[in-house]
Amino acid sequence: KAGVTQTPRYLIKTRGQQVTLSCSPISGHRSVSWYQQTPGQGLQFLFEYFSETQRNKGNFPGRFSGRQFSNSRSEMNVSTLELGDSALYLCASSLAPRRYNSPLHFGNGTRLTVT
Amino acid sequence: AQTVTQSQPEMSVQEAETVTLSCTYDTSESDYYLFWYKQPPSRQMILVIRQEAYKQQNATENRFSVNFQKAAKSFSLKISDSQLGDAAMYFCASFDSGGGADGLTFGKGTHLIIQP
Numbered sequence: 683k684a685g686v687t688q689t690p691r692y693l694i695k696t697r698g699q700q701v702t703l704s705c706s707p708i709s710g711h712r713s714v715s716w717y718q719q720t721p722g723q724g725l726q727f728l729f730e731y732f733s734e735t736q737r738n739k740g741n742f743p744g745r746f747s748g749r750q751f752s753n754s755r756s757e758m759n760v761s762t763l764e765l766g767d768s769a770l771y772l773c774a775s776s777l778a779p780r781r782y783n784s785p786l787h788f789g790n791g792t793r794l795t796v797t
Numbered sequence: 798a799q800t801v802t803q804s805q806p807e808m809s810v811q812e813a814e815t816v817t818l819s820c821t822y823d824t825s826e827s828d829y830y831l832f833w834y835k836q837p838p839s840r841q842m843i844l845v846i847r848q849e850a851y852k853q854q855n856a857t858e859n860r861f862s863v864n865f866q867k868a869a870k871s872f873s874l875k876i877s878d879s880q881l882g883d884a885a886m887y888f889c890a891s892f893d894s895g896g897g898a899d900g901l902t903f904g905k906g907t908h909l910i911i912q913p
Contacts, residue, residue: 717901724903786844791841
């Protein structure tokens with residue numbers, strides 16, 4: 683069974699641009715969560731989607747958004763990029779939403795560098 | 798809000814020895830879950846072990862076991878017979894199954910070095 687696939691693995695963008703990251707969950711998984719990992723702040727929860735609906739959102743500005751498609755694939759978008767958005771963005775999928783303690787399976791992440 | 802604290806930025810252990818990674822947490826909820834994740838250089842977060850707060854028995858997965866002290870809000874990970882492949886960043890995480898369900902709360906991580 684294929685794992686969680688995130689594309690691209692690396693991205694370099696300029697301040698002010700926008701970026702879209704993609705995540706394909708494990709087959710059969712309907713919940714997708716996104717996390718941001720930086721050396722300073724560590725791992726922080728961005729949002730969770732289940733059945734194309736955003737279930738929860740972390741404490742991030744509105745520049746961070748996401749969506750989930752009917753095939754459970756998810757995208758996250760960051761608009762008006764800032765230097766501080768440079769981070770590893772991790773996607774995780776699970777069978778059910780987090781409140782049911784369904785185990786998370788993480789992808790290898792997308793490394794975003796903003797210059 | 799939950800907080801998770803890992804007080805050891807880096808730990809080093811000889812191959813085949815035992816090492817314990819520390820973690821403390823704070824939550825006001827009575828129903829929660831605790832996890833240890835491993836992140837090797839490949840960047841993928843891998844679940845090592847998990848513990849339900851309502852279970853008194855410490856979880857064990859092969860060479861990995863936890864010491865869960867609920868009253869002290871402590872959740873340490875013991876790795877026995879350390880192997881070179883255990884070298885990675887280890888993150889302690891908690892999840893509160895209450896109405897908020899804001900995702901996992903992670904500690905800052907402990908970098909584990911295995912000396913051959």
